[in-house]
Amino acid sequence: MAKRIDVSGLTAYYGSHKAIEDISMSVEPRSVTAFIGPSGCGKSTFLRTLNRMHEVTPGGRVEGKVMLDNEDLYAGGVDPVSVRRTIGMVFQRPNPFPTMSIYDNVAAGLRLNGSYKKAQLDDVVEKSLKGANLWNEVKDRLNKPGSGLSGGQQQRLCIARAIAVEPQVLLMDEPCSALDPISTLAIEDLICELKERFTIVIVTHNMQQAARVSDRTAFFNLAAVGQPGKLIEIDDTERIFSNPSVQATEDYISGRFG
């Protein structure tokens, strides 16, 4: 199920602006990798290059290699649509489809991709909602609109929607930044469960969150505003938070800047 990602020499642009420069790293399968760093350092941009969502932004352009096991995502002839089916994404703000019910939201990925059977769909919806720890809260109102749920529930609905298509990798772009501590805890627990099955990459501004949920942590930084963001270091989370090898990382983590 879960696959590893190897990035080498990746540079991403918005038009002529270079947003991130020359990033190389590996993401281990069945683990949680956290990206931390100050605002504007390119964490989210880098995350979006991992499932070819960066090029959806007008002017978005990528150089370099992203290997998913042995396949280069940016090789010629690779269909970005099938890349995104393999590598799912959860966004910063909960964004359930407003025209669809809770059930339809979870089923959306399968349904919009064509073939499905009703009984099979029921199974997937139940399994995904259980996987997102939302089943007990919504099982009696599957046909109500998804936008009627609370923010935390909506975000778990979005996670259920993302895992319903059985991706190999799950990318999360600050999934808890719009949520209260209790919902955040629910999602962090969920991440710990999901890493049994998926490779997870999470962008977060919350250092405690990175320390709590991740196995490995990558620290990004930028030299100055307008300069491209760079990967400073990536290591086991424990090492990053106790004894990082770069001074800038220690300064950021201990709150001396950023």
Place this chain on the structure above:
Amino acid sequence: MEKPPVAVPPPGGTLKQPRLPRWAPVGLALLSAGVGVGAGLAFGLASRIQWGLIAAIVYVVATYALTTAVEGRRQAKDRLATSLIWVSFLVAVLPLASLIWETIARGTKVLDGYFLTHSMSGVITLQPGGGIYHAIIGTVEQVGIATLIAAPIGLLTAIYLVEYGRGRLATAVTFFVDVMTGIPSIVAGLFVLSFWIIILDFGYSGFAGAMALAILMMPIVVRSTEEMLKLVPNELREASLALGVPKWRTILKVVLPTAIGGITTGVMLAVARIAGETAPILLLVFGAQSINNNPFEGAQSSLPYYVYEQWANGNEASYDRAWAAALVLIAFVMILNLVARGIARWKAPKTGR
């Protein structure tokens, strides 16, 4: 450490100020209406519009003066703005109300089942009788065909502009849509006349009129649909794309359903706009007295054309028919709008729990 002294509020408080009683604006409005009527009668002003103007000016000035005296300058400015808005509202609504009132009062005179189900075939214009069945058929067919042509093209153009359009082509399309918005209806009529009837040598028909109406309708549909599609949050598109849904399916299944309420309203407003067009009908459909169910062959009538034609006859019976037809036209457009709103409400993204 010594604390800085806290300012003790004077007894009675500084936050309270004299206020006008709640009924003051209404009272002032009644008073100034009275002044308007009084002045009008006293000076023998014939025009009711002058009475209204006097009342409006008195109302605005009196409100400002009274509030300045009682409440202070800032509140006076606030109330001045409020009263100006109310006056403008009345000025804007009065013509509409009087138009509807007039049309209903005069239009109901001959409006009955017979009028709706019979044509003018064999009716001498001086006589009462006859009806608008042929005109209703004409309007429904011409507007229907125009919508069938313009709505899909307009919709697809808007989707192109919002979802795909980049660079020169998109700029050019936007520019030409803007130009088309400004085309007077008579010019659209002349264009179809010269190309369809004079060059290609087809006869007058409802279809020729429908083509001119489609030209008028298309830019309105493009503009309104474009605005509605732009309102769909980008996050929804990204959410769908990130599920591995192809772009065309994302547009079809996520973007369009989210915006469908607004799009329907836009199309219906465009329909309402062209349903009242007379000039292209005059040039291209020619006008007829009897029923012609075939929009592709032969002259037809239409409601706005019928109103014009009857009014031009210039006698009492024709005037009555013209007013009744105008009332039917207004009702037709209004029913379309209500239907559009119903659809919009029914299809709108649901927020309930």
